[in-house]
Amino acid sequence: DVKVTQSSRYLVKRTGEKVFLECVQDMDHENMFWYRQDPGLGLRLIYFSYDVKMKEKGDIPEGYSVSREKKERFSLILESASTNQTSMYLCASSSLGDSPLHFGNGTRLTVT
Amino acid sequence: GQNIDQPTEMTATEGAIVQINCTYQTSGFNGLFWYQQHAGEAPTFLSYNVLDGLEEKGRFSSFLSRSKGYSYLLLKELQMKDSASYLCAVSPAYTNAGKSTFGDGTTLTVKP
Numbered sequence: 001d002v003k004v005t006q007s008s009r010y011l012v013k014r015t016g017e018k019v020f021l022e023c024v025q026d027m028d029h030e031n032m033f034w035y036r037q038d039p040g041l042g043l044r045l046i047y048f049s050y051d052v053k054m055k056e057k058g059d060i061p062e063g064y065s066v067s068r069e070k071k072e073r074f075s076l077i078l079e080s081a082s083t084n085q086t087s088m089y090l091c092a093s094s095s096l097g098d099s100p101l102h103f104g105n106g107t108r109l110t111v112t
Numbered sequence: 113g114q115n116i117d118q119p120t121e122m123t124a125t126e127g128a129i130v131q132i133n134c135t136y137q138t139s140g141f142n143g144l145f146w147y148q149q150h151a152g153e154a155p156t157f158l159s160y161n162v163l164d165g166l167e168e169k170g171r172f173s174s175f176l177s178r179s180k181g182y183s184y185l186l187l188k189e190l191q192m193k194d195s196a197s198y199l200c201a202v203s204p205a206y207t208n209a210g211k212s213t214f215g216d217g218t219t220l221t222v223k224p
Contacts, residue, residue, distance in 0.1 A: 004154075042116075043155075043199065043214035058211070090154065098143055098162070098203055101212075103154035 003027070004104035006091050012110045019078040021107050023091030031094045032074035033058075033101065034066065036087040043090065049074055081111045116215035118200050123221045124190055132185045132218045134200035144183045145201040145212060146174050155199055158185070187220075195222045 007022035025032065033048040035058075045058030047066040055066050063085060067075045074093075078085055088108050092101040115137040124130040134144070143162040147155040161167055161176035161183060173186040187194055197219045201212040 040216060042216040043201075045211060048211065098160065100145060100157035100160060101147075101155070103156070105154045 004091055004093055004102050006089075006104040006107050008107050009105065010108050010110075012112065013078075013081050014112055015082060017078075017081045017111075019081050019109065019111075021076040021078075021089055021091075021109070023074045023076070023104055024072050025074075025091075025093040025102070026072065027093065027095075027102070028071065029093035029095050029102070030071075031096070032068065033092045033094075034064075034074065034076045035090045035092065036060070037090055037106070038087050046076065081109075083111050085109065086111045116200055116202055116213060118198075118215040118218045120216065121219045121221070123223060124187075126190055126192060126222055126224050128190050129186065129188050130190060130220065132187070132198050132200075132220065134183045134185075134215055136181050136183075136200075136202050136215075138181070138202055138204070138213075140204045141178065142203040144174075144176055145199075145203060146183075146185045147199040147201065149197045149199060149217065151196070158198075160203075190222050192222050192224070195220060 004025045013019050034046045035043045037043050044060050049055045049068040065077045088106050090106045091104040094101050118134045145160050146158040149155040159174040166175045171188045176183045197217040199217045200215040203212045
């Protein structure tokens with residue numbers, strides 16, 4: 001079974017802090033994704049990566065950046081956390097083509 | 113862009129059958145995913161439809177009509193553990209399935 005591991009289940013950060021969310025997958029998948037999930041808004045794509053050092057903006061990239069230095073690891077960075085970034089963050093990976101997403105358990109981030 | 117509609121909540125009785133509908137309007141379409149998400153957990157893949165028709169997988173079946181922009185997930189012999197949110201996701205044409213657009217999800221409650 002594919003395992004996607006997110007480093008933290010819960011995080012509390014202060015406004016203005018730089019925040020790192022880490023995600024690791026163990027199935028040698030090419031593609032990795034970061035989503036946020038909010039009530040009434042569903043899952044929205046922030047960034048994705050289809051190869052090491054490659055990244056592409058999703059639907060809501062503002063206020064975020066990403067890093068993919070190794071194939072198995074994809075990091076989401078909040079440069080200066082704001083309260084409107086309080087959310088559930090989900091990492092996912094997939095192999096090529098129309099393969100389904102495999103999600104991590106999520107990180108619930110609260111920015112105060 | 114993509115616009116996806118699914119009911120917010122549904123309730124059904126253990127042992128019954130329930131149908132969760134998903135309608136979409138899209139500028140490009142490759143296929144449609146269904147995911148299941150239990151509260152506090154990661155979404156997990158249920159089905160993927162590319163062609164019109166019904167695909168059956170045990171107690172769960174998924175239907176697609178491309179011409180009508182319509183899909184449904186059919187759950188038979190409902191069990192208490194089927195209480196979860198069901199996410200419909202449209203995979204866009206000519207790009208990565210991870211760039212799918214998700215509906216807001218349908219929260220299904222199964223009662224004894």
